[in-house]
Amino acid sequence: MSLLTMIIKMSEGLGKTCAIFFLTLLFSLPLGMIVALLRMSKVKIVSMITRFFITILRGTPLMLQLLAVTYGPYYLFGTSVARNKLIPVVIAFAINYAAYFAEIYRGGIESIPVGQYEAAEVLGYTKLQTFLRIILPQVIKRIMPSITNEVVTLVKDTSMAFTVSYQEMFTIGKQIANSQTSFMPFVVAGVFYYVFNAIVDYVMGRIEKRMDYYR
Amino acid sequence: MSENNVKADRGETPAILEIRNLQKSFSSLSVLKDISLRVERGNVISIIGPSGSGKSTLLRCASFLETADGGDILYDGNYAMRDGVYASKAELNRYKTLFGLVFQNFNLFPHYSVLKNVTEAPILHGENREEVRERAMEILKKMGLEGRENAYPYQLSGGQQQRVAIARALAMRPEVLYFDEPTSALDPELTGEVLKVIRQLAEEKMTMVVVTHEMPFAKAVSNHVIFMDSGVIVEQGDPANVFENPREDRTKQFLRVFER
DSSP states (O other): OOHHHHHHHHHTTHHHHHHHHHHHHHHHHHHHHHHHHHHTOSSHHHHHHHHHHHHHHHHSOHHHHHHHHHHHHHHHHOOOOOSSTHHHHHHHHHHHHHHHHHHHHHHHHHTSOHHHHHHHHHTTOOHHHIIIIIIHHHHHHHHHHHHHHHHHHHHHHGGGGGGGTOOSHHHHHHHHHHHHTOSHHHHHHHHHHHHHHHHHHHHHHHHHHHTTTOO | OGGGBHHHHHTSOOOSEEEEEEEEEETTEEEEEEEEEEEOTTOEEEEEOOTTSSHHHHHHHHTTSSOOSEEEEEETTEEEEETTEEOOHHHHHHHHTTEEEEOTTOOOOTTSOHHHHHHHHHHHTTOOHHHHHHHHHHHHHHTTOTTOTTOOGGGSOHHHHHHHHHHHHHTTOOSEEEEESTTTTSOHHHHHHHHHHHHHHHHTTOEEEEEOSOHHHHHHHOSEEEEEETTEEEEEEOHHHHHHSOOSHHHHHHHHHHHO
16 A cells, blocks of 8 residues: 555545534533532532542543443443444543643632622622623633643544544544554654644644733 | 702711611621711811721722621611611712722722823713713822823832822712722832822812821821721811810820831
8 A cells, every 4th residue: 555545545544533522522621611610619529529420530541431422321321332432432522621621720710819709899890891801811721732732632632533443534544554464554644643733733822822912 | 859858858068978887797806896987078188097096997898899897887878787787789889989999009000091091981981981981180299290191000119100190080080089008018218209199188178088197297188187096986076176175095106106
């Protein structure tokens, strides 16, 4: 198999790689905020349960979580394994990343001085207005570098979908590598991820720059 | 509302703020013990005293940032708190519009321009955007901040930031303005410009309560001085009397430190 054929075949999986990437962000970024707010809940039992789930999601391998979400229902309830593996893959990724984002959000929210809340309260901002207008914009600016880190990791983590044989770029590459006994597909995959992350870096840098107008 | 209104009972103009027997403790530490005071319209009251005496806590209770444990808080003759029980949230929100608070650390919103810091709250309260903007520009001019409306807080000196904070409070058109050590976070050379605008507001008969360590300022600008120590009002009265002829030993001792 020529290098070009390899590249073309693997490119066909890029759409699925992108699907994992964008869908995971789409769900995990807001879900992480909900988890963060639950984690900071004044109701002790709520924050304790949330904390427990976060430790599980951060303390066990993503690969294991992928397997659990994809095949767990079959072993537990005898239901058939999802035909479209994208669904369990995105569920597992979104939940896992939400746990990480939640901790980043929490750190960001807790780093905002209490005086910001007090100033808003005295000026008659409602709780929701205070959060959306005063706190959240400052939190986003503060956590952008950490978020970028996670997003870069996510690009590379999409390759883990091969454990459940979801036909994304890396899974195809691995299959070619096996059948052709060639290392080239891994080199191609490496280049793909590198370029993908160069774009991510550029975009995130632009977003960070847009928030540079204040300190 | 009428049964809740003391002025109707007595047929007198109510004080904008009246506090009776206010009590507040943090766990076992009693910070305010039986504090009573009246703030009449047009008055400037200075609260002085050593740190930890409860001055700031008193202001924070008056602005509902701190929950008091007992006593009464009345705004314009209406109970915001009666015998340790707070009025409804809606009522408290109404009383909140009567006062403004200027913090020691300014607490400006760093991601907003000067103008947005000053205008957003009144606009959120449903006021006309253009009117608020015009009013804000006027206030900023009065604060000596003309031409700085598009700057961001980090681009301003501490003194300028505090003047923006004062403008932000004034834009809400409060009936009484509270200052919690407004110059304590400033470099000495910058305190003057902030004290100057407070003095200017006093001349315009703005009602103010100022917690301060600036004794000459308190003496010159206020018409009533309260000396607090360990959660009680030790002495109060005319500034000339309190500063020149303090009756209490604790006041004398405290003021002696500032004479040097």
